[in-house]
Amino acid sequence: MSEFIVHSIPGSPFGRAVLIALEEKGARYQLRPVAPGTLRLPEHLSLHPFGRVPVLEHGGFRLYETGAILRYLERILPAPALIPPDPHQAARMDQLMNINDWYLFQGPGMVIGFQRVVGPRLMGIAPDEAAIEAVLPKAHAVFAELSALLGRQAYLAGDAFTLADALVAPQMDFLSMAPEWQALTVQRSNLVEWLARVNARPSLRATTWERQTELARAA
Numbered sequence: 001m002s003e004f005i006v007h008s009i010p011g012s013p014f015g016r017a018v019l020i021a022l023e024e025k026g027a028r029y030q031l032r033p034v035a036p037g038t039l040r041l042p043e044h045l046s047l048h049p050f051g052r053v054p055v056l057e058h059g060g061f062r063l064y065e066t067g068a069i070l071r072y073l074e075r076i077l078p079a080p081a082l083i084p085p086d087p088h089q090a091a092r093m094d095q096l097m098n099i100n101d102w103y104l105f106q107g108p109g110m111v112i113g114f115q116r117v118v119g120p121r122l123m124g125i126a127p128d129e130a131a132i133e134a135v136l137p138k139a140h141a142v143f144a145e146l147s148a149l150l151g152r153q154a155y156l157a158g159d160a161f162t163l164a165d166a167l168v169a170p171q172m173d174f175l176s177m178a179p180e181w182q183a184l185t186v187q188r189s190n191l192v193e194w195l196a197r198v199n200a201r202p203s204l205r206a207t208t209w210e211r212q213t214e215l216a217r218a219a
């Protein structure tokens, strides 16, 4: 099977989800680093017309949109399965992947993730406290729902690790670096336990921000 090439900004939560799935499946891949300031340049727009990451290339096939990439990987690398065979659990997994894209990332992920992590770490920008304050009610609503859906299960869609965990964990890991994480999880300890469980997996340990930076340097 030809090698997988992942174009991403090292540290990007969406890019990490793709790397996690490849690691879970034991696939060989190359991380091709994209510099944050180059997303709107013609070279990157020729890979991703909306100027985002990640982009997957595989044997001449190119694909963007993380959910589509994850499901493509599942179809061509079916073992170990990351989609549950049970229709209810599979539907729950799909629902959680949409919650990630529509409610967790758009709002809490983008605002808190950028203001607390990306801006200060990569650009030396001070956080916009008013923007963070404004997004907190939405963040609480999303965390409450994630906590309710997780319940006492080991993973988001049941007792096995699925694509939902691969997609949501990098966003939550990012948010766990922000001081708001404490208030968002104090009544939702199952989310903290879940993140620790997921973070202990070899696929997550192999794709930390630091590890991605090393991989990108070697590319």
Ligand SMILES: N[C@@H](CCC(=O)N[C@@H](CS)C(=O)NCC(=O)O)C(=O)O
Residues within 6 Å of the ligand: 012, 013, 014, 015, 039, 051, 052, 053, 054, 064, 065, 066, 067, 101
């Ligand atoms: N819907 C896209 C979202 C990808 C996305 O927003 N990626 C972020 C990095 S985690 C990005 O490229 N941000 C750059 C920007 O918004 O300019 C997907 O699922 O792949």
